[in-house]
Each structure stands twice: as structure tokens, then as C-alpha cells.
Amino acid sequence: MEILNIEGAEDTPKIILDKGNGIFEISGRSLPEDCAEFYKPVLEWIRSYSGDSNASTDFVFNLEYFNTASSKLILDILSALNDVKGTTVFWHYQEDDEDMMEAGEEYRDLVEMPFELKSY
Amino acid sequence: MYRFTTINFKITMLVLVITAIAASAIATTTFYFSSENVVGNLVYAVALICGFACLATVLYASHLVKPLNYMSNTLGMVSRGELPESPERKTKDEFGHLQSNVDELVAMLKRNVEFAQKIGEGQYDTLFTAASQNDSLGGALIGMRDNLVDNDNKEKERNWIVLGLAEAGEILRTCDTLEVLGDEVVRFTVKKTDAIQGAFYVVNDEQKTIDLCNSFAYNRKKYLKKSFRFAEGLVGQAAVEQEMVMRTEIPDGYASITSGILGDKKPSCILIMPLIANEEVYGVIELAGFEKFNSSQIKFVRELSAMLARTIFNIKVNERTRRLLAESQEMSSDLKEKQEVLRQNAEEMQATQEELERSNSKLGEQIEEVNNTRSRMQLLLENASEVITIYEENGTVRYISPSVESILGYTSNELQGQNDVNNVHLDEREIYQNLFSQLKQKPGEQVSAQFRYVNKAGEYIWIEATGTNFMSNAAIRGYILNSRDITERRRAEQEQRMRSKMQALSENSPDLIARLEEGAISYINPVIETYTGEEAGVFINKKVDETSLDRSVLESWLQIVEQVNGSRDKISAEMDFPSELGKRVMQVSAIPEFNEQEAIESVLVVSHDITERKLIELDIQNKNKKINDSINYAKRIQNAIxxxxxxxxxxxxxxxxxxxxxxxxxxxxxxxxxxxxxxxxxxxxxxxxxxxxxxxxxxxxxxxxxxxxxxxxxxxxxxxxxxxxxxxxxxxxxxxxxxxxxxxxxxxxxxxxxxxxxxxxxxxxxxxxxxxxxxxxxxxxxxxxxxxxxxxxxxxxxxxxxxxxxxxxxxxxxxxxxxxxxxxxxxxxxxxxxxxxxxxxxxxxxxxxxxxxxxxxxxxxxxxxxxxxxxxxxxx
Structure with missing residues (x-):
């Protein structure tokens, strides 16, 4: 599988999905003008990966901000990951960022796969 | 006494007869005188008396005068010092008494004379007794004899001592070391004083001890205790008190404890004499005998002690002097040897120096010649436009010419002994190393390479190096590299290449490019033909205003060139460009080009046709405006709610x-x-x-x-x-x-x-x-x-x-x-x-x-x- 590598920008997160090296991470800020369009390749990649996934997948979110529109797409990503066997979601947030912590907790309650919150 | 009595009796009798005669004569006379016939009778009586008296006198006189004469003679002889023989016949009267007395006197005198003669002959032991207790002469003679005996004894003692001292002096004179002295003195003293053992101690000035020097006993040397401290034992005591010590009561075991010399037989007297001179103790002599030492022996030892002390002092002084002398002699002989060696060395050096001087002067000439050559070389090397480097086989710089300073900024010393490969730019390092490997492979062939080399200021300059392998040359045994700074040449070459590249670029550019130099067109690319229908060659080297370019274009160009001359910086502007294709819009950039003196040499005018872009921009602007309008309108609607x-x-x-x-x-x-x-x-x-x-x-x-x-x-x-x-x-x-x-x-x-x-x-x-x-x-x-x-x-x-x-x-x-x-x-x-x-x-x-x-x-x-x-x- 090809590696999906999207460089982060002011309004968009850095995304790296690398099956070979077992790296799956979305980090930074997410407030793209068109969220659905931005995350479309990510969702497609995950769907295709779910048919040919690694034994285990550690999917890392390390976001400092996402807008309401992004929050919907993150939920879509989590839904897509639900179909990938052996997935554990790691939700990183800055220690004093209660919004991100709460968002993580909210997502954790919404999904059925292992979901770990880690502050840094 | 009797005799005297007898003689007195005789004389008395004589006197009495005479007196009686005289008295009868007187009495007769007196009687006669008393009678009237007195005168005649008196004269007769007197004459009778006188005659009688005379007869009696003559008779008596012959009887008296004979012994008296004898005695008178005898006594006269005695008074003259003669002692006559006594006569055989003697009377038994007073005169016989008197005579025997005189004879006895003479005999006594004779005995005295004989005694005196014996004394005079030195026979003091002759039997002689005084005639009586009152015999003054005999007593005096005995006293004289006793005195003489005493004096004789004293004389003998004195002589014994003096003789001993003289002998000792003789011995001491021959002794020049304490060892010998001790030996001789102890031997001599023991013999002289009838001692049985003797020891001789000398004060050790350094250790402050009294050390046994020699001992003598039964003609053998004995060594018991060898050293005493002051006040230790009898020896130490004698030394510290500076007084003789004599002991007759000697306890058992004493000898082995405090006296050094008595090991085997207990003596009955020990004499320890400190040797003192100038109130200082120089040693101790210890003697032991079976008899108590008499006063002569003690006196002798005492006098000997002073002599010994002085001798010890002298010997010590002599020994010190001798030691010093020996040392100084040793030193002087040592010195002599050294001096000899030095002298030989000096001679050799002299010879060597002379030889050196000769070769020096020869060398001096050669050196001067070499120096001249060298300074010529130095000047050449310093001022050369090339750097000459000799590399070791391992790439270390052995020598680099001084011209390196003017070319690279380093001094020769900074680079010599270094491996300078790191100074070569990383991009050309392989080329540089390749140069050396080629040199190694092809001795005798020249190999060249170009590379960048960092100078002292940290800038890279281009170097062209030509190397030769001189490994087989015994004088060099290295690689010689001649390096030249070709930065400028390369720059020029590069510029030339750039120019030709630029030319090519320019020739093929869709933009119109022109170079204006002092109001004339020094270059213009073929694009001009598109806009004017005329070939580029028509415009080149013509004054701008002499060309067929549109008036407005000319003015715009000259204006922008003017601006560049003022600002000395690139200036961009949009301008209209009427052309064969109709009215075009150009984005014109005017770029100043400087000469070496930083003066503007020419201005490059690049005109980019933005007519199409302008149209699109306009379109976008319109659309944007519409969107904005639309959104602003929407905002009004939103504001309403x-x-x-x-x-x-x-x-x-x-x-x-x-x-x-x-x-x-x-x-x-x-x-x-x-x-x-x-x-x-x-x-x-x-x-x-x-x-x-x-x-x-x-x-x-x-x-x-x-x-x-x-x-x-x-x-x-x-x-x-x-x-x-x-x-x-x-x-x-x-x-x-x-x-x-x-x-x-x-x-x-x-x-x-x-x-x-x-x-x-x-x-x-x-x-x-x-x-x-x-x-x-x-x-x-x-x-x-x-x-x-x-x-x-x-x-x-x-x-x-x-x-x-x-x-x-x-x-x-x-x-x-x-x-x-x-x-x-x-x-x-x-x-x-x-x-x-x-x-x-x-x-x-x-x-x-x-x-x-x-x-x-x-x-x-x-x-x-x-x-x-x-x-x-x-x-x-």
C-alpha cells in the first residue's frame, strides 16, 4: 500500500498513514475550508487498508484544535477504523487542554474499539 | 770526773803546800817582826821562805809541767787538726786522767773523722753512734748523714722520674699516631710503674666519649670495654673531675663492669690518671697493679700525664694537619691529573678549532654563495604567482613556497607538516585525491586538476594544480605540485559560459530582452521581430531614438533606464506596447548591470507580455467583486436575523x-x-x-x-x-x-x-x-x-x-x-x-x-x- 503523507499547514493537520512502518498519525490543527474534501483521501485509504490491515494498528490522534466540521469527519475516521481489526486509538492531548481531553473522552464513549487517552 | 778530781786534788795539794810554806814564812817573818830583832830575823825568814818556796816550786814544777806539756802539745796538735797517737804510759794521777781524757777526745775525733769520711764516700749505712747524748758533733754528723740519705733518696726518685720522663719523651717523640703512642706509652708505663695492666684512653672530640686506644696486660693487648662517656665509670669520673683516681679496695666484678682492662685477675690497686693540658682532658691512662702504687710512681704518672696530654694534643693537631695535607695532596694530585687532561683537551680543541676555522672560512664562502642563491630563490618563491608544494607520499605537506601567503593567506609554517586535504572543497576532494593516485601510478608524467581550496579567510578559491612525481629523485622524494589561483580565470570562463548560456536563453526567450548602453541598444533578442516585423540585427548598436520603435515604447524605456540609473536597483513597471500584434501590455523589468568600478554599465530591459494575464486578472477581479457583493448582500440578510x-x-x-x-x-x-x-x-x-x-x-x-x-x-x-x-x-x-x-x-x-x-x-x-x-x-x-x-x-x-x-x-x-x-x-x-x-x-x-x-x-x-x-x- 502506498503511504499517505499530507504535510501539515496552518489550517490542516499533518497526516501520515504508513502501513509498512506501522505509523498511523493525525496531528496538528484541523480547520480546513472543506473538511469533507480534505479528509476524503484519508477515509478512502483507511477503507482500503481495512481489507489488508496489519495484525495490529496503533492509530494516533495528536490534535491541538479541530473545528466542529472536523469533529464530524474525525468521527467518520473512527467509524472507518472500527472496521479495521486490531486497532487501538491513542488520543494525545496537552496536559492542560481540557477541551481536547473532553473531546477524546467523548469519542471514546462513541466507539467500540480500544481507545486510550494520553496527556503530554 | 774522777780524773778531773784527781788533778784538782793535786793542784789543791800543790797550792796548799805552797800556801803552807808561804804561811810559815809569813808567820816566822811576822814573829820576828814582833821581836826587837825583827828586821834581821824578817830578812832571814823572807829569804828562807823564798828559798824554800823556790825549792818546792822547782820540785813541784817538774812534777806538774811534764803532763801539762804533753797535754799542751796534744791539744795544740788537736787544735791544729792533727790527731796524735796516744802515749802508752799514763800516770795515775789527775794528769793521767787528763791525759786519757785528751786521748779519748782525740779518739773520738778520730772516729768522727772516720765517720765523716765514710759519709763523704757515700757509705751512709756505716755504723756510727754518738759519743753521748750530748755529743753534738756526732749528733750533727748523724743528722748530716740522715739528711744526706734523705737527699740522696729524693735525688734518686727525681732521677727516676726524670729518667722515666726522658725515656717517655723519647718514646713520645717517635710516636706520630695515637695508636702507636698508646701502644708504646702503655707498654712503657706498665713496665716503669711495676703495674700489671695498663690502658690508654683518648677523648673522642666528636662523640664526646673516652675511647680505649690501647691496653696492655702481661705484655698482651687486652680489649674489654672500649668506650666510656664522661662521668661513666672510674675512667669517666677521672676525666670529668680532672683528678686522679686511685682505688685499693676493689670489689669483685668491678673490673669487668667499670674498668676496662681487668678481665681475669683482680688487682689490688688501680690508678686512673686524666691526661690534662691547658685544663682540658685529652685522655686517661689507667694502671692496675698488685701492689699499691707509691708516691714516686704516682708522681711519675702525674707528670707523664701532662706530657701525654700535650702529646695527644700535638698528635691530634698533627693528625688533622696530616689528614688535611693528605686530602689537599690528594686533591692536588687529582687536580694535576685533571689539569693534564684539560691541557690535552685544550690542545686537541685548539687543533680542532684551527681546523674548524679553516673549514669555517671555506664554509662561510660557500654559505654566502648558498645564501645568495637562496635569497634569490626566496624572492622568486615569494613573488611567484604559483605556489610550489612538496608533498610526502602520505599527502603531508613537507614544503610549501612562501608565495602561499600572498595567494592563500597561510604562512608556510601553518601548512608544513599538515595534511591539507581537508582544505579542499568537499565537492572536489575526490578529484584532488585522484590527482595524487594518478601521480603515484604515473611517475614522470604531469597530472593536472582543478579544485576549490579554502584560504585563510575561509573563502574557497579555485586552484589549478599541476603535479609531478619526484619520488625517485633523491633530493626531493615527494610529489611537487605547482598551484595557481584560477578563481578569476574560472570566473571569467564561467561568466563567458553564463553569457553564452544567457545568450541562448535570451535568444529563445518568449520575452523581449534588450540591453541599453548609453542610450543605444547593444543587444536585443529576436522576439523583437514578433512585435515590429524587423530583425534584431536592425536594432543592434543603434541609438534608441534612431530605431523604428514606437514613440511611447522609446520614451518608456528611456524613462525606466533613467529611474534605474537613479536608484541603481531593479525597477519593474507595466507599460503599453503598441505593436504589429496590436496593443499589448508589457511587464517591464529594468535591471542595472555594473562594471568593475560599480558604475552602471548597461541596463537590461526585459519585457514580458502580460496582455493575456492582464485579461484574466481583470476577469478574476470582476468575479471576486461579484462574489464579495454577493456575500455582502448575504451579510445584510444575515444581519436581518x-x-x-x-x-x-x-x-x-x-x-x-x-x-x-x-x-x-x-x-x-x-x-x-x-x-x-x-x-x-x-x-x-x-x-x-x-x-x-x-x-x-x-x-x-x-x-x-x-x-x-x-x-x-x-x-x-x-x-x-x-x-x-x-x-x-x-x-x-x-x-x-x-x-x-x-x-x-x-x-x-x-x-x-x-x-x-x-x-x-x-x-x-x-x-x-x-x-x-x-x-x-x-x-x-x-x-x-x-x-x-x-x-x-x-x-x-x-x-x-x-x-x-x-x-x-x-x-x-x-x-x-x-x-x-x-x-x-x-x-x-x-x-x-x-x-x-x-x-x-x-x-x-x-x-x-x-x-x-x-x-x-x-x-x-x-x-x-x-x-x-x-x-x-x-x-x-
Missing amino acids: LPDSEIISKALPDSFILYKPRDVVSGDFPWFVQSNENIFIAAVDCTGHGVPGALLSLIGYFLLNDIIKSRGVTDPGKILDMLDEGVTQTLRQDRDNSMTKDGMDIALCRINTKTRAIEYAGAHRPLYVMKGNAMEEVKGDKFPIGGGMAKNQTNFTTSKIKLHKGDSIYFSSDGYPDQFGGPQVRKFGSKRVRELIEEIHHLPANESLKIFEKEWEEWRGDQKQTDDVLLIGIKF
Whole structure:
């Protein structure tokens, strides 16, 4: 599988999905003008990966901000990951960022796969 | 006595006869005188008497005179010193007595004379007794004899001592060491004093001890105790007291303990004499004998001691002198040897020096010659435009010519002994190393390479090095590299290449490129033909105003060149360009080109045809304007649905709404409805911002109005449930194939201003309540309005809060806390929002508004706004 590598920008997160090296991470800020369009390749990649996934997948979110529109797409990503066997979601947030912590907790309650919150 | 008596009797008788005769004569005479015939009778009587007297006298005289004469003669002889023989016949009268007495006197005198003669002959032991106790002469003679005997004894003792001392002196004279002295003296003294053993100690000046030097006993040397400290034992005692010690009572074991010399037989007398001179003890002599030492022996030893002391002193002095002499002699002989060696060395050196001087002067000439050559070489090497380097086989610089300083800045010493490969630019290092490997492979062949080499200033300059392998040359045994700075040449070459590249570029560029030099066209590319129909060659080396270019073009070009000359910098401008193709628009860049003196040599004028781009830009501008107009129009529509601030301030006099859309139109909107005593106020945050947000906001607005105004629902939770349903239906999110995930977050309050009762429901949004100084946070439900069904979604919760006067409430969209900024470009954060509320809640709403806005703006700084901002605060 090809590696999906999207460089982060002011309004968009850095995304790296690398099956070979077992790296799956979305980090930074997410407030793209068109969220659905931005995350479309990510969702497609995950769907295709779910048919040919690694034994285990550690999917890392390390976001400092996402807008309401992004929050919907993150939920879509989590839904897509639900179909990938052996997935554990790691939700990183800055220690004093209660919004991100709460968002993580909210997502954790919404999904059925292992979901770990880690502050840094 | 008797004799004298006898003689006295005779004389008396004689006198008496004479007297009787005389008396009878007198008496007769006297009688006659008494008678008348007196005179004749008297004369007769006298004459008779006289005659008788004469006869008697003659008779008596012959009897008296004979012995008297004899005695007179004898005594006369005696008085003259003669001693006559006594006569054989002696009378038995007084005169015989007298005569025998005289004879005895003579005999006595004779005995005395004989005795005196014997004394005179030295026969003091002759038997002689005085004639009587009153014999003065005999007594005197005996006294004289006794004195003579005494004197003789004294003389003998003296002689014995003097003789001994003389002998000792003889011995001492021959002794020149203490060893010998001790030996001889002890032997001599023991013999002389009839001692049986003797020891001789000498004071050790350094150790402050009295050391045994020699001992003598039974003609053998004895060594018992060898050293005493002062005051130790009898020897030490004698030394310290400077007094002779003599002991006759010698206890058992004494010898072996305190006296050094007596090991085997106990002596009966010990004499220890300190040897003193000038009141200083130089040694001790110890003698032991079976008899007590007599006074002569002691005297002798005492006198000998002084002599010994002086001798020891002399010997010590002599020994010291001898030692010093020996040392000095040794030294002097040593010196002599050395001197000899030195002298030989000096001679050799002299010879060597002379030889050296000769060769020196020869060398001097040669050196001068070499120096001349060298300074010539040095000058050549210093001023050479090349650097000559000799490398060792391992690449170390053995020699580098001084010209390196003018070319590379290093001194020769800085590089010599170094491996300078690291000075070569990394890009050419391989080339450089290759140069050496080629040199190694092809001795005798010249190999060249070009590379960059860092100079002392840290700049890379281009070097062309030509190397030769001189490994087989015994004088060199290395690689010689001649290096030249070719930076300038390369620059020129590069410039030339660049120029030709530029030429090619220019020739093929779609832009019109011209170089103007002093008002003339020194170059123009073929593009000119497109615009003028004339070949480039027609324009080259012509004054601008002599060409057939359009007037306006000429003026524009000259103008821009003028500007470049003024600013000395590139200048860009747009200009119209009438041409064969019609009126074109050109983006003209005029670039100054400088000569070496930094003066502008020429100006390159590049004209890029932007006619097409201009048209597109114009089109975009038009479209943009239309969109903006459209959005601005939309904003007017959105503004229409925003609540009237006057109404709000009437209903809630101490309240504020901080509303900052990110774009022209906003996804956030405040919503307000008053129905009887109930005030409904909400902060709505639609997903997205700008136009899509604004579109959603309208949906929210109408749905909320419908639910509250038309359907009369008042419970905030219920209102949100219905709003969710409405949004889901409106956006058709209830279907599985829904394409939109959009929805909204909302904070909704129902406020009864009279009772100050609040009912709150929130979708993803909290309500902050300040009661007194305490903050309560009412968390909203954790699901949004719309956006598709969340799996755990239930109905929205209504929270009821009772407030008092002075209490306040705050709610917002997420744009306020989510703003990035601050020193580390982080989110403002809910925590900071809460702290700010706690800090300023007591202020009137209009003041709070200013502070909330100021704090937020300061946090944002230069960062762009993250999202629409909406914050509502109400104080009761």
C-alpha cells in the first residue's frame, strides 16, 4: 500500500498513514475550508487498508484544535477504523487542554474499539 | 770526773803546800817582826821562805809541767787538726786522767773523722753512734748523714722520674699516631710503674666519649670495654673531675663492669690518671697493679700525664694537619691529573678549532654563495604567482613556497607538516585525491586538476594544480605540485559560459530582452521581430531614438533606464506596447548591470507580455467583486436575523454580546426571543463558517423561531431535541446515504427575569454561572444538533439554576476559547475563559465586554482568527 503523507499547514493537520512502518498519525490543527474534501483521501485509504490491515494498528490522534466540521469527519475516521481489526486509538492531548481531553473522552464513549487517552 | 778530781786534788795539794810554806814564812817573818830583832830575823825568814818556796816550786814544777806539756802539745796538735797517737804510759794521777781524757777526745775525733769520711764516700749505712747524748758533733754528723740519705733518696726518685720522663719523651717523640703512642706509652708505663695492666684512653672530640686506644696486660693487648662517656665509670669520673683516681679496695666484678682492662685477675690497686693540658682532658691512662702504687710512681704518672696530654694534643693537631695535607695532596694530585687532561683537551680543541676555522672560512664562502642563491630563490618563491608544494607520499605537506601567503593567506609554517586535504572543497576532494593516485601510478608524467581550496579567510578559491612525481629523485622524494589561483580565470570562463548560456536563453526567450548602453541598444533578442516585423540585427548598436520603435515604447524605456540609473536597483513597471500584434501590455523589468568600478554599465530591459494575464486578472477581479457583493448582500440578510440590540438591552439591561464573525458572514449567531416573562437567548455555532455556516445559521434561526414562537415549546432541553430533529430532517441526515454531517452546537437559556430562574440546555456547550464569587459550570450534553445520529444520543437535558441579584451567567460558541495565540501560539482555552470570568464578573456588562474583547485580541496578536467568536454575558 502506498503511504499517505499530507504535510501539515496552518489550517490542516499533518497526516501520515504508513502501513509498512506501522505509523498511523493525525496531528496538528484541523480547520480546513472543506473538511469533507480534505479528509476524503484519508477515509478512502483507511477503507482500503481495512481489507489488508496489519495484525495490529496503533492509530494516533495528536490534535491541538479541530473545528466542529472536523469533529464530524474525525468521527467518520473512527467509524472507518472500527472496521479495521486490531486497532487501538491513542488520543494525545496537552496536559492542560481540557477541551481536547473532553473531546477524546467523548469519542471514546462513541466507539467500540480500544481507545486510550494520553496527556503530554 | 774522777780524773778531773784527781788533778784538782793535786793542784789543791800543790797550792796548799805552797800556801803552807808561804804561811810559815809569813808567820816566822811576822814573829820576828814582833821581836826587837825583827828586821834581821824578817830578812832571814823572807829569804828562807823564798828559798824554800823556790825549792818546792822547782820540785813541784817538774812534777806538774811534764803532763801539762804533753797535754799542751796534744791539744795544740788537736787544735791544729792533727790527731796524735796516744802515749802508752799514763800516770795515775789527775794528769793521767787528763791525759786519757785528751786521748779519748782525740779518739773520738778520730772516729768522727772516720765517720765523716765514710759519709763523704757515700757509705751512709756505716755504723756510727754518738759519743753521748750530748755529743753534738756526732749528733750533727748523724743528722748530716740522715739528711744526706734523705737527699740522696729524693735525688734518686727525681732521677727516676726524670729518667722515666726522658725515656717517655723519647718514646713520645717517635710516636706520630695515637695508636702507636698508646701502644708504646702503655707498654712503657706498665713496665716503669711495676703495674700489671695498663690502658690508654683518648677523648673522642666528636662523640664526646673516652675511647680505649690501647691496653696492655702481661705484655698482651687486652680489649674489654672500649668506650666510656664522661662521668661513666672510674675512667669517666677521672676525666670529668680532672683528678686522679686511685682505688685499693676493689670489689669483685668491678673490673669487668667499670674498668676496662681487668678481665681475669683482680688487682689490688688501680690508678686512673686524666691526661690534662691547658685544663682540658685529652685522655686517661689507667694502671692496675698488685701492689699499691707509691708516691714516686704516682708522681711519675702525674707528670707523664701532662706530657701525654700535650702529646695527644700535638698528635691530634698533627693528625688533622696530616689528614688535611693528605686530602689537599690528594686533591692536588687529582687536580694535576685533571689539569693534564684539560691541557690535552685544550690542545686537541685548539687543533680542532684551527681546523674548524679553516673549514669555517671555506664554509662561510660557500654559505654566502648558498645564501645568495637562496635569497634569490626566496624572492622568486615569494613573488611567484604559483605556489610550489612538496608533498610526502602520505599527502603531508613537507614544503610549501612562501608565495602561499600572498595567494592563500597561510604562512608556510601553518601548512608544513599538515595534511591539507581537508582544505579542499568537499565537492572536489575526490578529484584532488585522484590527482595524487594518478601521480603515484604515473611517475614522470604531469597530472593536472582543478579544485576549490579554502584560504585563510575561509573563502574557497579555485586552484589549478599541476603535479609531478619526484619520488625517485633523491633530493626531493615527494610529489611537487605547482598551484595557481584560477578563481578569476574560472570566473571569467564561467561568466563567458553564463553569457553564452544567457545568450541562448535570451535568444529563445518568449520575452523581449534588450540591453541599453548609453542610450543605444547593444543587444536585443529576436522576439523583437514578433512585435515590429524587423530583425534584431536592425536594432543592434543603434541609438534608441534612431530605431523604428514606437514613440511611447522609446520614451518608456528611456524613462525606466533613467529611474534605474537613479536608484541603481531593479525597477519593474507595466507599460503599453503598441505593436504589429496590436496593443499589448508589457511587464517591464529594468535591471542595472555594473562594471568593475560599480558604475552602471548597461541596463537590461526585459519585457514580458502580460496582455493575456492582464485579461484574466481583470476577469478574476470582476468575479471576486461579484462574489464579495454577493456575500455582502448575504451579510445584510444575515444581519436581518440577528437580534435587535435595543430589545435585548431593554430585556437584559446589564448584558453583553461579543460577536466577531471570522469572515463577512458567520456560522455563529446570537439568538433572542422574548415571550411573556420568558426570555430565550442562545449562542448558536453552526459547523463551518463563512457562507456555509451562514446558510446553516438560517436553518437554525428559522427552526428555533418555529419551535418557540409557533409551537410554544419552552423547555430548553425539549427545544434542543426538536431543533436536532428539525436540522436532521432539513438536511436529510436521517437517511443512510446522507452526504452532510453538518449541524450545530448551541447554548440555550430560558431566563425568568423576575424570579431569576434559569433553565439551560447545551449541545457541546457549557454554561458558566457566577453565584456570588463562586463559579458553577453547567456542562451541556455531549452531542451536537444535527450531523447524523450519534449512537449514544439521548434527549437533551434541562438544568435549572436559581440566581440572586448580582449573579451572572456566561455562554459562548467555541471560537473564543479556541483562538490560537499567546507566547507559544496555543489555544486561549476554556480554563483561561473561566479564570477571566471569575476575575471580572463583578464589573458591569459593558466594561466586561471591553475586557473580554481586549484580552482575546491581545491573545490573538498577529494570528488569524480561528473561528467565529460569540460570547454572551448576562448580569442580574
